[in-house]
Amino acid sequence: MKQNEQELLIEINHLYNGLLEESDGYNYKRIVNTLSDKVFELYREFSPDYVSFDTVSSLSHTCGKEVSYVISSYTNSTRNNSSKRSKEIFIDFRDEVNRQIRIDLIHLFQIIKEIKEN
Numbered sequence: 001m002k003q004n005e006q007e008l009l010i011e012i013n014h015l016y017n018g019l020l021e022e023s024d025g026y027n028y029k030r031i032v033n034t035l036s037d038k039v040f041e042l043y044r045e046f047s048p049d050y051v052s053f054d055t056v057s058s059l060s061h062t063c064g065k066e067v068s069y070v071i072s073s074y075t076n077s078t079r080n081n082s083s084k085r086s087k088e089i090f091i092d093f094r095d096e097v098n099r100q101i102r103i104d105l106i107h108l109f110q111i112i113k114e115i116k117e118n
Contacts, residue, residue: 001115002046004045004046005042005045005046005048006115008038008041008042008045008046009042009108009111009112009115010112010115011038012035012038012039012042012105012108012112013109013112015031015034015035015038016035016098016101016102016105016109018031019031019032019035019094019097019098019101020098022094024074025070025071025073025074025075025077025078025090025094026071026074028067028070028071028074028094029067029070029071032063032067032097032101033063035063035101036059036060036063039051039055039056039059039105039108040056040060042108043055043056048111050107050108050110050111051107051108055104055105055107055108058104059101059104059105062097062100062101062104063101066093066096066097066100067097069093069097070090070093070094070097073086073089073090073093074090076089076090077089077090
């Protein structure tokens with residue numbers, strides 16, 4: 001594995017970890033978009049066997065469609081008359097998207113774990 005590939009994997013891991021606690025919906029979307037771009041860059045430049053076209057496609061769907069629900073719920077939660085429940089809905093959507101990203105990139109995260117252990 002090339003040094004640049006390892007650095008990109010570490011950056012992807014760092015971006016994913018940043019998603020886990022992000023409480024601003026617009027920052028969340030920015031981080032998701034950057035994460036998606038980095039995964040696509042990894043796929044395009046290195047063509048690793050642990051990232052397939054289906055992986056990139058699934059992630060693209062998650063980062064597009066699913067994140068739009070996160071943004072919508074965040075917008076609702078920041079209105080002046082929003083309830084505590086609307087904030088909880090935003091957090092639930094965010095956590096669900098994080099789980100889906102983890103599923104989409106499970107093979108990539110296994111490689112990252114191996115890198116960290118060595």
